[in-house]
Amino acid sequence: MNVLVTGAAGFIGSHFARLVRERESTKVVILDALTYAGHLSTIRDLIEQGIPFVHGRIQDRSLVESTVREHGIDHVVNFAAETHNDRSILESGAFIESNVLGVQALLEVCRRCGVEQFVQVSTDEVYGSILEGHFTEGSPLEPNTPYSASKAGGDLFVRAYIKSFGMAALLTRGGNTYGPFQYPEKLIPFFVTRLIDGKRVPLYGEGTQVREWMHARDHATGILAVLERGVPGEAYNVGDVNARENREVVRVLLEETGRDPSFVKKIPDPRAGAHDQRYAMTCTKIAALGWKPEIEFERGLRETVRWYIQNEAWWRPIVAEPDFQEFVRAFYGPSLGDEL
Numbered sequence: 001m002n003v004l005v006t007g008a009a010g011f012i013g014s015h016f017a018r019l020v021r022e023r024e025s026t027k028v029v030i031l032d033a034l035t036y037a038g039h040l041s042t043i044r045d046l047i048e049q050g051i052p053f054v055h056g057r058i059q060d061r062s063l064v065e066s067t068v069r070e071h072g073i074d075h076v077v078n079f080a081a082e083t084h085n086d087r088s089i090l091e092s093g094a095f096i097e098s099n100v101l102g103v104q105a106l107l108e109v110c111r112r113c114g115v116e117q118f119v120q121v122s123t124d125e126v127y128g129s130i131l132e133g134h135f136t137e138g139s140p141l142e143p144n145t146p147y148s149a150s151k152a153g154g155d156l157f158v159r160a161y162i163k164s165f166g167m168a169a170l171l172t173r174g175g176n177t178y179g180p181f182q183y184p185e186k187l188i189p190f191f192v193t194r195l196i197d198g199k200r201v202p203l204y205g206e207g208t209q210v211r212e213w214m215h216a217r218d219h220a221t222g223i224l225a226v227l228e229r230g231v232p233g234e235a236y237n238v239g240d241v242n243a244r245e246n247r248e249v250v251r252v253l254l255e256e257t258g259r260d261p262s263f264v265k266k267i268p269d270p271r272a273g274a275h276d277q278r279y280a281m282t283c284t285k286i287a288a289l290g291w292k293p294e295i296e297f298e299r300g301l302r303e304t305v306r307w308y309i310q311n312e313a314w315w316r317p318i319v320a321e322p323d324f325q326e327f328v329r330a331f332y333g334p335s336l337g338d339e340l
């Protein structure tokens with residue numbers, strides 16, 4: 001199998017590329033635009049092992065097509081996306097570019113080049129928020145943020161290519177993911193890196209929003225199960241059944257960084273609309289492929305905090321970048337003020 005992994009200089013894609021790399025019979029090629037969220041430092045080990053890296057956007061059809069032809073690519077797994085909900089609240093244009101137009105461009109190249117299988121990495125957020133019960137793969141798409149709306153747009157294009165062209169495409173809809181190499185704007189690494197530096201962390205409201213957390217390595221094995229054993233044309237939820245309120249997660253982060261509860265600053269949610277209260281889904285379909293998550297949440301979370309403590313060389317240059325600073329100022333400035 002020759003797999004093109006797009007967006008692998010980011011968080012989950014890098015875990016997936018590393019996992020696939022362990023398969024001796026599989027050749028991996030990475031394509032990534034190195035947006036603010038993508039860093040070569042995240043995949044330095046893979047590049048040093050000789051994995052080909054192509055710098056470019058998934059919207060660039062001629063680049064993607066020449067990459068597919070040059071490397072004899074027969075499978076494509078797409079992680080490339082704008083991924084931060086909070087940024088999509090500030091400005092959503094880039095989300096349409098990568099998450100809708102980019103997916104359509106990739107699908108078109110795959111169709112033209114006769115790629116055997118295309119896996120689109122999507123999110124459970126396309127289903128919206130659910131107060132009770134669980135979403136299944138058949139639940140309606142009711143996204144609530146510009147980010148999740150753009151991901152739903154990508155999902156619908158995948159569906160259209162399956163229906164219109166009989167394309168062998170599959171969708172994975174993953175839950176909230178944590179682990180090493182996550183860009184420090186996301187809740188867990190944002191809080192951990194601030195706590196390491198002795199800064200207070202901003203918690204929306206009482207922190208009662210519920211999320212089901214999954215380790216990036218488990219998310220990657222789930223996507224690999226779908227790539228290897230999924231039924232073309234189908235969507236698969238990928239998640240771990242361990243719902244936690246955000247405030248419970250924060251308690252572990254405080255403990256592991258040696259900070260007390262005074263390091264939490266409760267702030268009003270900067271969104272004018274509602275914050276999705278709860279995400280939850282059933283994952284029986286992917287379980288039938290023989291997949292289950294392996295990493296127990298609290299252990300994985302504590303190990304992740306220790307990884308950030310031990311890998312300042314990875315995240316310090318990132319939090320010093322103007323892009324990171326500007327986002328934090330724009331989003332948290334009004335509530336954190338001098339504490340930024």
Ligand SMILES: NC(=O)c1ccc[n+]([C@@H]2O[C@H](COP(=O)([O-])OP(=O)(O)OC[C@H]3O[C@@H](n4cnc5c(N)ncnc54)[C@H](O)[C@@H]3O)[C@@H](O)[C@H]2O)c1
Pocket residue numbers: 006007008009010011012013031032033034035036037038039056057058059078079080081082083084097098102121122123124151173174175176177178182183
């Ligand atoms: N992080 C989560 O909790 C989570 C949960 C479910 C699903 N997902 C999905 O998983 C995928 C990966 O998420 P992540 O958290 O690893 O993201 P990330 O933001 O860490 O990485 C995204 C990567 O894509 C690259 N990229 C962005 N736009 C591109 C473009 N147009 N062309 C080429 N490369 C581009 C970036 O440079 C970066 O390396 C996304 O599709 C996301 O929607 C994420």
